[in-house]
Amino acid sequence: MKSWDAIVVGAGIIGLALALELNKQGLKVLVVEKGEPGREASWAAGGMLCDFPGETQPPLQELATASARMYAEFVRELEDESGVKIDLRSVGTIILSRLEPGLKAALRRYAVPQPLAELEPGLRVQDSNALFVDEGCVDPRQLTAAAIAAARHRGIDFSCGDDVLAVEVADGKACGVRTGKAQIAAGMVVNCAGAWAGQIGPHRFPTRPVKGHMLCVAMPENEVVRHVVRTPDVYLIPRSDGRMVIGATVEEAGFDKRTLPETIQKLRRAAVGLVPGLADARVLETWTGLRPGTPDGLPILGATATRGSFVATGHFRDGILLAPATARVMGQVMTAKKPQIDLSNFSAGRFGD
Ligand SMILES: Cc1cc2nc3c(=O)[nH]c(=O)nc-3n(C[C@H](O)[C@H](O)[C@H](O)COP(=O)(O)OP(=O)(O)OC[C@H]3O[C@@H](n4cnc5c(N)ncnc54)[C@H](O)[C@@H]3O)c2cc1C
Numbered sequence: 291m292k293s294w295d296a297i298v299v300g301a302g303i304i305g306l307a308l309a310l311e312l313n314k315q316g317l318k319v320l321v322v323e324k325g326e327p328g329r330e331a332s333w334a335a336g337g338m339l340c341d342f343p344g345e346t347q348p349p350l351q352e353l354a355t356a357s358a359r360m361y362a363e364f365v366r367e368l369e370d371e372s373g374v375k376i377d378l379r380s381v382g383t384i385i386l387s388r389l390e391p392g393l394k395a396a397l398r399r400y401a402v403p404q405p406l407a408e409l410e411p412g413l414r415v416q417d418s419n420a421l422f423v424d425e426g427c428v429d430p431r432q433l434t435a436a437a438i439a440a441a442r443h444r445g446i447d448f449s450c451g452d453d454v455l456a457v458e459v460a461d462g463k464a465c466g467v468r469t470g471k472a473q474i475a476a477g478m479v480v481n482c483a484g485a486w487a488g489q490i491g492p493h494r495f496p497t498r499p500v501k502g503h504m505l506c507v508a509m510p511e512n513e514v515v516r517h518v519v520r521t522p523d524v525y526l527i528p529r530s531d532g533r534m535v536i537g538a539t540v541e542e543a544g545f546d547k548r549t550l551p552e553t554i555q556k557l558r559r560a561a562v563g564l565v566p567g568l569a570d571a572r573v574l575e576t577w578t579g580l581r582p583g584t585p586d587g588l589p590i591l592g593a594t595a596t597r598g599s600f601v602a603t604g605h606f607r608d609g610i611l612l613a614p615a616t617a618r619v620m621g622q623v624m625t626a627k628k629p630q631i632d633l634s635n636f637s638a639g640r641f642g643d
Pocket residue numbers: 299300301302303304305322323324325326327328329330331332333334335336337338339340452453454455482483484485486487489490501502503504537538578579580581582602603604605606607608609610611612
């Protein structure tokens with residue numbers, strides 16, 4: 291029977307980035323995906339690479355900043371290995387938020403460098419509380435497509451259309467996975483199943499789906515907005531090809547992925563309220579996705595109580611940003627090296643499993 295050094299469960303951006311990292315460490319890797327690779331949260335995401343301290347949970351800051359710094363190289367390598375062009379933009383983000391006075395003083399260094407009307411003339415709101423953050427954004431679908439192509443190019447195996455039901459354990463150690471159709475042997479298994487990670491035995495990680503609605507419009511001919519713009523109600527992410535992604539709701543709706551027209555309309559109205567030039571923008575696409583949420587909003591990363599069984603999930607709203615650093619540190623953990631970032635805040639054990 292064919293066997294692998296490591297099985298990665300789930301071909302979202304987290305599983306794909308980790309599969310590539312393990313392959314670089316010389317491991318023979320199989321990715322097992324229940325559907326089509328890269329078609330769940332990683333396909334639905336906006337792609338903001340947000341490591342802004344005003345919006346990042348403090349325990350996540352180090353991982354977020356490390357990942358943001360790795361991004362340009364991560365993208366360059368994926369482009370080289372896949373031949374897929376990835377739209378990575380670094381024009382910066384304007385944040386329009388209702389800041390507490392204390393926080394506003396602490397974030398003074400993020401003040402907008404020039405009048406907002408000059409920086410982004412298309413905005414209706416000319417808010418004195420605006421902040422400017424030097425963060426990038428990426429097209430997550432291109433990123434994921436490139437990661438899949440790079441993985442295939444490197445000889446990583448894929449098994450698609452088969453749900454992993456459980457990690458197989460023998461003598462207290464993981465020895466593969468059981469799917470609906472087969473048992474597959476491997477020396478190590480890592481659960482990267484996103485919002486579904488909690489459905490795979492024997493460890494029932496407390497992940498839950500957090501739904502987000504999104505839409506994409508064609509920007510009118512003149513680039514109505516150049517920067518990413520974030521408010522508490524809506525965000526706008528311009529792409530280099532003239533599309534603009536508008537998102538996103540944060541909903542507790544279980545695994546229901548239906549796209550509701552009234553929710554899309556609400557997002558669209560909020561976007562037009564912010565940028566009147568979008569009023570006639572043609573809607574190109576609407577969709578939803580399921581973020582992998584956890585009880586404390588932090589990812590679950592590292593070894594589990596079963597030897598040879600690992601987990602990398604729960605990246606909630608930041609999985610696109612966190613993919614390169616997650617892959618790096620999980621690669622270190624799985625090859626018995628000391629991770630360069632302390633993962634104790636993210637341990638599976640914090641939930642008692
Ligand atoms: C609307 C929306 C907007 C977002 N915007 C951003 C953003 O701007 N920036 C950012 O950084 N992040 C953003 N995110 C979050 C980001 O998309 C996620 O954190 C990230 O994609 C999680 O990646 P993943 O690989 O863990 O999960 P997924 O991409 O969901 O991949 C998990 C994979 O596991 C597979 N799977 C599940 N169960 C099994 C099983 N039993 N057997 C085999 N395979 C299985 C699934 O089919 C899926 O392919 C957004 C998410 C959404 C929904």
